[in-house]
Amino acid sequence: MRIRKGKGNTMKQPMKKYFSAALCLFALSTMLFASACSNTGGADSGGDGAVDVVMWGWGEEWGFAFEAYMEAEAPDVNFEYVAVDGDEYVQKLQAAVSAGTRLPDIAALEMDSRGQLMSLGIFENLESPPYGLDRSEIMDFLIPLCTNSEGQVVGVETQPAPGGLAYRRELAKEYLGTDDPSELESKLQTWDDFIALGKEVKEKSGGKVYMFASIDEAAFILTSQNSQPFVTEDGKSNLTAALKGGFETTKEMYDAGIVDVLGDQTPAWNASLSGGEHIFYACPTWYPFYVIEPNDPEGIGQWGIISPPGGGYNMGGTLFGIPSEAGTEASRLEAWKFIKWLTLSEAGAEWIRDNWDSASSYKPIYSDPGFFEGQVNPYFEMNLPEAFLRISQDVTTRPITKYDTIVVDELMPQGYRDIEAGKSVDEIMAGLEKSFKEQAGDLKG
């Protein structure tokens, strides 16, 4: 009996094992299938007939803007805001494209990485149907920043970032003789004037007070005032034409001892904003809220903003684009309706003015001189959007290219450090040109 039972067991044991293994395999494949299903494309609608619109962003204020749009226009959409770290944005987008998972209907393209992204051909041409963007409605200086190498407008700036110079009023009064913005602008018409006045400040203060806190700011402003592209249309390096002049003036300032040596945006630099030893700082539209006020909370009414010698420049900014493979045609269209409302409509311009204390990309609205009337910022005790709008009138911008990340993040900082190290500008440019050709392998010369 025992033996037979045993024999019976030996017959059944493998069957049980195979059955368990088969069950495990079935469970595993069901799980894989289920997870695959949940990732393919995402739902087009929430089941209530409304279209799902997905936005990826790193600033929750964009989500608030969409909520405001829904309140104002009552579109039939389900909105989903996905917070993505700004530093990992491009990687996440790339991973989603490779894996074929749902892309956002509204993608945010930050200035540093937008050149790379725009060159990939993954964004909708907003001038073509069904979008029908009219580029004449966009402020002129923003058009090169929204246009890819094929001349297509693939996004619209959410908050234009023309830059001026912020200055500490008490230092300007003490060392430059006035804190009135128009008087200061007339004193500082050229960078030569700036350097000459800087030398006087240095002398008066015994070398304690500087015109700029870091070399990076001075060089960035000076090189950004030049709209020469980094690369020519036939794919050759144009770095020297784009950067050399700016570096020469920066070096002149540095050698004159009117620029301090603080690392840009380091704690020492942040502390300098309330330290009272540096008169001027670069100041695009987002600096007052994200840089100046948080670092100098006691400085109410202590800051003024002027147009720099040589005119305004652009510093940063983020545009909204629509990936061609995102969601469905309906969701992309709904995304466009929101983008148009926020960036290219009177209602959006009013919302941006009232909520972000800033200007939108919508050019026609600025023909009304009273649009920003009464908009006084309590910290700066001045009308910021109006000041920046005035500065933006003479801003010129260079075309966006896929090489921008290499030039702005790798080569320009090397140039700044080389100036500090005392190298000549010719030497610096030779090094940068060499590095550029190494890093951008497809340059034609």
Place this chain on the structure above:
Amino acid sequence: MKEKSARNIIITPATNSRKPRRGNKPGKRNRYAIFFLAPYIAGVLVFWILPILFTFAISFTKWDGFNAMQFIGIENYKHLFLEDGRFFKSLFNTVVIMGLSIPVTLVLALIFAYILSGKALYAKRFLQLGVFLPYIMTPVAVGIIFALLFDQHYGFVNRILMYLHIIQSPLPWLGNEWLARITLAIALIWMYCGYQMILLMSGMSMISEDVYDAARIDGANTRQVFFRITLPLLKGVLVFVVITSLIGGFQLFDEPLLLFNSSLSGKFPIGGPDNAALTMSLFFYNESYTNFNFGYGAAISYMMFVVIALISFVSMKIMDRGDRL
């Protein structure tokens, strides 16, 4: 003949005597082995072999990760060797930084291990912990600490050196090519000395006390005990420490990235001033995940593999030869 037949007698039964045992039939055993190993083999295939082959395949393409791959033959390798000076520079940097840090770390770790293994030492555990502590510190914190310490204008190191009149003006520790490499090497020595000390201490604890007792009875002094007993018997651990340090050195990534790209260091290119701290891993990362040249990044990673394999092989051969001597 006799010898030959004797040999036959020994060999023949040995090969023929292997009788299949119950439940151990080769076919059945293989089936079970394959069944139980299948998940692991599948894992290795999917997550290890396939990526290696895929990486090799894409090293012959131009691919940004968004659009379709474009086959370009050996162009990536040509650019790497003939046009892009950063490859050899990153190799040079990696070797120099390793050369500056590994021997010093090893010597210091050996000294600490020997001293802190002493039985009668006061506060031994506390001191061991003190030396080991930097190893468990996150590289982000290390990057921030060293960026602060070695800042040219506000750093503690320059202030101390100037106070002691060792230097007249502040040194650009993070802004000069060689000083940047030295700073990085100091950070690595500080971080990894404790880890190596623990490994060496465990090696020392394995050496029998009898050997030391015998040496002392024979009249050996402390120096002789260290060089004639401790060091030779630690060879196995030392080989392990050196090989893992070499491999780790070629994978050096976090420390240079964080030292020159933290919010405290100011703006530098990813590899520090003049790419002085651009290591091979950093170079690979920058090309693949910042510039989105996945094809080129794959070519870099393959060259990294060749270099690491070559150096590991050579160093193991050298140490193996030393063992035989």
